[in-house]
Amino acid sequence: MYKSHFLKFTSVFFIIAAFVTILYTNSVNVYASDSDGIVTTDFVDLEFTIGRVDYRSKTAVKKMEIAPFIENGRTLVPFRTIFEELGFNVNWNGTTKSITATRQGTTINLQINNPNASVNGKTVVLDVAPTIQKDRTLVPLRFVAENSGAFVDWNAENKTITINRIGIFDTGTILFYDQKGRNRQVYVYDGKTIATIPLHGKEIKNTITYNGGLLITLFDADNDTNNLVTFRNGKFQTLINNFEIRNQVEFNDNLILHGYDRNQKKDTLYRFDGKDIYKIADNFAMGNYVVFKDQLIVNRYTDTRQYSLVVFEKGSWNPKLLEDKHILQDSMIDDDILFMSCTLSEGAGKPFLSYDGKVLRDLTKDLPKDLRAELEIDLEKTTHFVDDSGVNNIITVAKRRGREHLVVLKNSKSNPSRYDLYDLFVPASVSNAGIVRVLDVETYNGLIYLAISDTRSIVTSTGFYTTGLPENIREDNTLTGSRYLVLRNVKTVYSNCNFFGFFREEDKFVIHVQDNTSRDYKLYILDKNKESVIHDVIRIHSTKTIDNRMFLAVEDIDRITGKNRHALILYDANISSANARVRNLVLGMQKNVWDQLDHSLVISGTEADINRSKVYLYSDEFKELLSNFQVSYWNKINNKVFTSGRDSDTNTVSFYCINSRNSKLLKNNFSAENVIKAKGDYYIVYGRNQTPNSPYSNRNILYIYNERTNTFVDIVVDLQLTDLIFIK
DSSP states (O other): OOOOOOOOOOOOEESHHHHHHHHOOSOEEOOTTOOOSOSOSSSEEEEEETTOSEEEETTEEEEOSSOOEEETTEEEEEHHHHHHHTTOEEEEETTTTEEEEEETTEEEEEETTEEEEEETTEEEEOSSOOEEETTEEEEEHHHHHHTTTOEEEEETTTTEEEEEEOOOOOOOEEEEEESSSSSOEEEEEOSSOEEEEEOSSEEEEEEEEETTEEEEEEEETTTTEEEEEEEETTEEEEEESSEEEEEEEEETTEEEEEEEETTTTEEEEEEEOSSOEEEEEESOEEEEEEEETTEEEEEEEOTTOOEEEEEEETTOOSOEEEEETEEEEEEEEETTEEEEEEEESSSSOOOEEEEOSSOEEETTTTSOHHHHHHOEEEEEEEEEEEOTTOOEEEEEEEEETTEEEEEEEEEOSSOTTOEEEEEEEOOTTTOTTSOOOEEEEEEETTEEEEEETTTTEEEEESEEEEEOOOTTSOGGGSSSSSOEEEEESOEEEEOSEEEEEEEEETTEEEEEEEETTTOOEEEEEEETTEEEEEESEEEEEEEEEETTEEEEEEEEEOTTTOOEEEEEEEEETTSSOGGGSEEEEEESEEEEEEEEETTEEEEEEEETTTTEEEEEEESSSEEEEESSOEEEEEEEETTEEEEEEEETTTTEEEEEEEOSSOEEEEEESEEEEEEEEOSTTEEEEEEEEOOTTOTTTTEEEEEEEETTTTEEEEEEESOOOSEEEEEO
8 A cells, every 4th residue: 555646737050150159258378288188179169360379279269389371372380289189199200301190090191391291091282381480390271170070161351260070979969058148049969960050039948858859848039929849850840839838747658748729729738759749639728637557537627617537548549538527636546546536616515536447436425415515535644444344445534614533434345336434433442532633544564553643642453343423422523423433453552652654665664753751752664564663763854765675864863962963774674683674874974865776775965073975875785985075966867876076175076977886987177067868878968177277177068978988078168058958
């Protein structure tokens, strides 16, 4: 048995010119020899100016020892500058006065004053030969650049030469965009080229990726409309004009979208399979919903002001009517049965429904009309119980006219669709009053558990029996006035205690109390017929179960100092003895973030006594991965965690990848801000370079990261990105 509540409403052109424009900002001066290895040469963005020794390389301004000049219509530049910026390894032979440059299967040979060059053994006649001036060797810029696969552009007015080259990587298509900077546009890298799509008065409101496909809500300021678009064939393609998404849910291997079509003035339901979008129904405003047993149960509202509860079944897009005029307010799944509290579109009724995937039952339909209209059932205090005879019973706390009542909706043996309402009392052994205030009710391992406020106790019961009106109870204090049950075989398991909560974690049942006599806090963990107790736990912040181990991030009391502290505790159900199942993992550590990786737990936390943040890994033993690491970014992708953090002692940032066995340093002096998975071994990583005294310090860099080779290749430097999206 478990409880699960639903969530409520929650003209493409090539990049060269625009790419140069958007990157040419905030330049700093360095010399060409000051290379720190931060920026790679697969993607090239260079600008040289005739007669000037400074030149630009990916936003950094560097200096050469001699300025470019024009001879016979060709620009010559220092050979080492151009070759190294383009990623060549260069060898100078002083005897023959020749240059050999190699890069990725390309070999270029040049000789001083010799117009005959060679590229991969083939002779090429140059318009102007390499030369030496002021003891510096200069080579033809265009010849070298174009034979490296780059594009060269000459601006006669400014006497500038720009060189661009796009690296080729099998990443799939990556869309990244900036809508806050001076040049608001979308960039698309398909593994071979980079293209841009100017936004021109448009704004991306939100993006949805599903099954490798992309949906974008694009606001058009000129027309004051939101349009639903996708990216196809290198451009935005409008799917639905003037459409505002209001709700979405994943179902049937599709993404269901409810939105308002402002042109048609209608609510419409669509589905998106990652490739195409299809209309499911017009005139369909989607209300609250719940997914249950491969079915989607959802409220529908039409423009004729009709409410209904409908169901989509697996493999079908034709909704079937479950119940007319019903409005879903809340739901709970308990013991494979869906319970729904509703209101009516007409009248004051508040139906309480059950649904097993086939049959829908109104559990309150046979109640008197006035009682049905006034009864409010609290799903937070509702549980399903099957008695010894196999009859279904719903035990719940119901409210009428502001007063709470413990009641049972008891299934009729003769009529499975009928549920009769009974008042439920406790025996005199628990309370002479008979009627008690129940803080919570649960069922576990064949027993009913009640947390009773009046007696400050937790009791169990094996069931209930029919009775007349108990002597000490007045009929006008009951809910039904005629049907009564009393709990049987009641045992007080925890007495004189303050109750903090029941909760289920997988197949375990947890009870949290404070003993009023000893003032001890106790956390009881019930695992079938075994009970373990954890003392001194004041509050539970979060829990996570991996295999048969439950991890608890809690706040407890240090008995030595008498002070509160944070702790990470392990409950290991693999140990046979209940008393040996609980042990501390880390005391004094406040959990910041954690994730499951295979059968292991990776956790970032702050240890108060030493004022350090650390990252630990637990599988069969607890291992410290990072000893001083204040996490600033944490993202689980598949079965790995990518994280950035700062060492407070050295004030340096690092970028790591963590798997189920260990951590791996990916990049020093780099603070990741976004990581997405691309095709194959590739990831796209965006973040800020923080290498001291670097020409690119405090610049944002977008990288391609190859996990297999552990290499980073920068795509672009100094671009403020809003988002990254991978499109299959």
